[in-house]
Amino acid sequence: MARGLLRLSNNPVTDQDPAWTPGGDRIAFHSYRENTIDIYVMASDGSGQVRVTNDAFPNFSPTWSPDGTRIAFASNRENNVDIYVMNSDGSGIIRLTDHPAIDSEPAWSPDGTRIAFSSGRDGNDEVYVMNADGTNQTRLTTNPSIDGSPAWSPNNEQIAFHSYRSGNFDIYVMGATGENPINLTNHPADDMAPTWSPTGNRIAFSSNRSGNADIFAMSANGIAIAQVTTDPMDDYAPAWRPSPTPVEIVTSEPLVAATATSAPPEPTAGVEVTATIVITGPTATPPPGLEPLTPTPIKRTALGRFAHEGAWPGNLIEGQPVAFYMGCDSRREYLYKYVSNANWTNADRNVADRLAVGDKYLDNGTLFVARFNADGTGTWLPLVFGQ
Structure with a gap:
């Protein structure tokens, strides 16, 4: 399903854990070369591949500061894995954590004030956060199983991470202070290494649900999971480019760039956003793929066929109708919305049969189109059959 795969490194050794600069012009990674x-x-x-650390001990898991001037990373240079920070050219290395347990997987917050990381200091891997200078190290997750690979949402309000608390690795999201962890994937396979899209509407991750490790993407609430890469080799550690056209996800296999499809996911991969389309009027000519004119709605067709991004659900609120918006998510401009007749039930968030959930909310509802006025105001007009 991925298109435009481009290999970025070509070495007989391992190159992995790519991390984009905030400007999308450079990529940091670690290599065993x-x-x-x-x-x-x-x-x-x-x-222009340049080595920025150079010592006998492993240095890995780079993450950029929001201004692109510094890199936080994990290193074993003091005979223990801790978090360090350096200038982007490798100078000015400063140690941020100093603990006998392993501290790794740093993730710099978009506002530059904090760094999330994983640590085994309390007996097993948990997610922690600290100030960017290493002070105020605080535990965010408390679980007897592994929690790790934290990733900040673009608005600094949430952290995605993977956890083994359900007996396999799943992708979770929680508040920036550790509150309300929610299982987004809830799948018997291992789902790991989440990364947010630049708009915060989607999360890419690695999963072996296809038989080997591939890259998948889903909406930020766990709905509409789509497979991005399909090949017999393992693809893992995705990193979403901050501001690309088109969207690009860098993976480790070794290092390749995959252009994410803007089409809705295939039915086997998640919920496809659809609505009923009816051609009306005495001279109406059905477009290719629709049956001849009939007084009864006859076919559902995908609405997420825009040049950039696609169709995504709005906030899911218990007891409220579910709304899907179609348009350009990167510019936050939407032309259509579909409002389901069914009200949202939180119990549907982790139902294994996602297609059944999609049928529940998408089989009956109202499609609206945006009407814009010359002064920039506008309203949603319902497209109701026969009116």
Whole structure:
């Protein structure tokens, strides 16, 4: 399902854990090419690869500061894995954590004030957060199983992470202070390494649900899961480009860039946003794919066929109708919305049969189109059969 795969590195050794600069022009990653693991930086097309750490101990898991001037990373340079920060050229290395347990997987908050990370200091891996200078280290998750791979939402309000608390790895999301963790994937396969889209509307992750590790993407509430890569090799550790056209996700296999499809997911991968389309009027000519004119609605067709992004649900509120918006998510401009006749039930969030959930909310409802006035105001007009 992925298209436009571009290989960015070509080495006989492992290159992995890519991280985009906020401007989308460079990628940091770690590589084993000099008999040790070090941090490298390259241009977004894979050119100009520069080694920025150089010592005998492993340096890995880079993450950029929001201004693109610094890189936080994990290192074993003091005979224990801790979090460090350095300038983007490798100078000015400062140690942020100093604990006998392993501290790794740093993730810099979009506002630059905090760094989330995973640590085993309390007996098993949990998600922690600290100030960007290493102070105020605070535990966010408390669970007897593994919690790790934190990723900040673009608005700083949520953290996605993977957890083994259900007996396999699933993608969870919680508030930035650790409140209200929610299982988004709830699948018997292992879902790991989440990363947010630039708009915060989607989350990409790695999963072995297809038989080997591939990249998947879903809406930020766990609905509409779509497979992005399909090949016999393992694809993992996705990193969403901050501001691309088109959307790009970098994966480790070794390092390749995959252009994410803007089409809705296939029916086997999740819920496809659909609505009933009816051609009316005495001279109406059905477009290709629709049956001849009939007084009865006859076919559902996908509405998420816009040049950028697609169709995504609004906020899901218990007891309230479910709304889907269609348009350009990157510009927050929407032309259509579909409001279901069925009210949302939180119990449907983790139902295994996602297609049945989609039928419940998408089989009956009202499609609206945006009407814009010259002064910039507007309203939603219902498209009701026979009116």
